């Protein structure tokens with residue numbers, strides 16, 4: 001019998017029609033929407049006189065443009081307000097479930113989907129947002145789509161897709177103390193580069209991956225897109241089933257047992273062939289930090305920033321331009337550099353475990369005077385838990401400012417911007433020029449590393465502090 005990868009199995013189960021030498025017609029189980037990419041799609045749909053075929057498979061939340069203070073008041077920024085209002089209007093008109101600002105499950109789309117148990121193994125999930133790859137942590141084929149595809153999904157619940165090539169990234173062994181899943185993914189991207197996954201759909205495997213919680217797995221799959229991949233997934237296992245059990249939209253009773261039996265079949269067959277394979281040893285991974293302006297420009301925190309040795313032409317030019325933007329020198333140590341902001345949040349690391357790890361680290365300590373520290377929960381549910389578990393109190397006592405859920409300073413499409421020239425160490429996923437505000441300088445790291453830097457005010461190896 002043909003050996004199949006997990007990706008093949010889910011893919012094949014969703015092909016509605018195969019076209020010779022053309023893309024497949026591909027069925028979509030769940031469609032997440034937010035206020036940035038869906039209003040135009042709705043508008044185009046209306047112009048063509050078409051409605052939404054499966055509103056019950058569509059879930060909406062406003063996250064990118066929303067302010068993270070005073071969410072009960074009218075949004076001040078006109079464009080943001082209009083986008084959120086449009087989303088509301090269309091959801092009402094087409095009977096789409098909306099987790100609006102202030103409601104119990106409002107939050108970043110990639111945080112609330114899993115939290116509600118909407119994201120499940122074996123599904124196909126799309127959203128007009130590149131970090132839809134996050135949902136792959138549950139063993140789903142999840143990827144970002146463009147506005148015209150959002151329109152297609154509204155109208156038909158299908159899209160045209162060509163099958164990506166398959167890559168497996170295996171990480172075996174045990175992670176050292178102070179090393180988290182964010183370090184694993186920053187390490188992988190640094191190894192294979194920000195374009196190393198282009199054209200592929202990834203599967204993460206190996207004992208180091210299997211040992212991770214669902215939240216940690218989501219951090220990894222989230223950043224698949226930062227190496228150019230279409231998406232990334234992890235085979236579901238007991239950790240996945242335990243996470244989903246009892247969640248609002250998870251199957252219940254007999255249906256649960258039947259579904260879990262199916263979910264257990266969702267793994268790559270022994271001997272299945274990938275187009276490309278990488279193997280990494282968890283013991284080689286250290287706390288990682290980026291020094292440049294793409295997520296592949298990462299180093300072990302106690303390594304030196306690379307030199308231009310061996311670089312030529314445009315590679316060398318863009319490397320130097322990137323360092324100039326960041327205000328760093330080739331070949332120097334990054335340790336000890338003074339920082340200005342820390343940002344804990346986003347769909348990469350804005351979940352409860354992330355907040356717990358920061359709170360645990362800063363408990364009884366204070367942030368350094370030169371640091372402005374923001375904690376932005378990924379959802380209302382995360383915010384609620386953080387209060388209930390006493391984490392907010394610990395963080396506020398340490399000088400952190402708690403904000404309300406949203407994308408916030410991950411991309412600064414709202415009021416949360418890092419001022420020009422300032423350094424922000426961020427738990428998010430992108431460090432492009434201006435990503436966190438015009439002229440802002442972003443360094444990506446794990447919540448634990450960010451916590452250590454908040455306390456010392458400088459780039460610090462979390463393993464060295466306390």
Ligand SMILES: CC(C)[C@H](C(=O)O)[C@@H](O)C(=O)O
Nearest residue numbers: 036037064128129130131411
């Ligand atoms: C605004 C949105 C379309 C975008 C994305 O696709 O990822 C954003 O979420 C991001 O992280 O840059």
Ligand code: SF4
Nearest residue numbers: 131346347407410411
């Ligand atoms: S938190 Fe950041 S990465 Fe995630 S969806 Fe929002 S803007 Fe995109």
